[in-house]
Amino acid sequence: MNDRADQPLLLSDCQQGILRLTLNDPARRNALSQALMAELATVLQSAADDSAVRVIVIAANGPAFCAGHDLKEITAARAEPDKGLALFERLIDSCAVLMQQIANHPKPIIAEVAGVATAAGCQLVASCDLAVAAESARFATPGVNIGLFCSTPMVALSRNVHTKHAMELLLLGDMVSAQRAEQIGLINHAVAEEELTATAMAMAAKIASKSSYTLQVGKQAFYNQLHKPLDEAYRYTAQVMVNNLLAADANEGICAFIDKRPPQWQDC
Template identity: 50%
Template sequence: MSDAIVRCDVTAGVARVTLNSPGNLNALSDAMLAALSAQLEALSQQNTVKAIILRGAGKVFCAGHDLKEMQAGRAAPDKGAAYFADLFARCAALMQMIPALPQPVIAEVHGIATAAGCQLVASCDMAVAAEGTRFGVNGVNIGLFCSTPMVALTRNIPRKLAFEMLTTGQFIDATRAAELGLVNRVVAAHQLESETAALAQTVAAKLGDAVKTGKQAFYAQAEMSLADAYAHAGRVMVENMLWRDTDEGISAFLEKRKPDWAQ
């Protein structure tokens, strides 16, 4: 499995999913999109997996779409129109799958995350970046506005700053990405793996059903009005309070002992 385009190993409830195509900078080729989507779908069915780390092999996290593959699509009679529409639809489905997964997904980012690679970081629930990592939606530099990466980016950082990145094609560094909210924290490069693992393990140690329910509610309420968000969140908390494991968790806290959760 070491030569698979996407690798996955699971330890102590944490799945480490690796984009394993360093030769093309882990580009989101047709094969990569299919393999990554299939891997994440498989993990969504595994109750023992409580958190997912998404990382890239080699020098970078992900350089976006495979431009050589895209150019080859122009050979079709329609000059690639159908292929491009299908490609962007498949990519959008992957990006929407990530927040819909029951487990939190943490991007472990190094090197560069550009265009659809930056979109991938923005689509994850959390992100840890190594010092020196650069982020960009730089398609405009080659005449292609990053319209689909824009969707995730504008839901992560202030609009005016997103627009500046999209129209100038300029990169931001990891420190600036953290200031804007694109990543949660920046760590020394040699600590990237351990710091990301520590965050994932902290999440994995929580009651899995609570995190799953909370993640669903988090994204649902964000699209609602203030009143509807409170009403929805209240219903979720009532349901959560009635669980056996939540009763046990609260009792254990009050009794100053470790909870005996069923899962």
């Protein structure tokens, strides 16, 4: 439950096919508390089956995009008879499920990052399909500095950046700039702060103009083939593409291209 009855932990707004979700716990630097993760998971689940939602943008209010897990919540649990074991298991499991929900979501998800994204917050950025950040944004997996290696964040991190770049972030625990994050593939673009929202929303609008069926097929296939052996990946994606060619939207899109007219998607 939200312990701040005066304001929601998560703001939601959907316009023209773009669902904009804003983390709204700036006092705790948008830490991934149990409550915030539960709200985010619920909204994402609802959006999966909502035909009005074609693409999702995750942003945040305050000076931090997301500071990772709530360390005060973790520390308080150590006073329990089990030394916090039950909470730790729930917390880490909930976060892992949430990150997989983002990766497996049928709609493309864009992270719009202002401020810092650290530990599980960096994991959240890496888990999204696309990420745009303000030039002033900073990223880190600093768990090693407090005796807690960022083991679960490294799953998403290691699937987005080169092994040595991932290990540098994990072993040193240093903050890196948005420009460096762009260089190593953690984010797509670093832009001026005043252009951040416009850039993310422009990307979202372009995606929203596509066939949602085609986007779902493509996103699922991308992640499914990623770690298959080369020959298996080609066999798998060949069948995906054949099935895609048989779909109504592929027929419509190809005919529209030939006829030099805008396509009228049926999303099937």
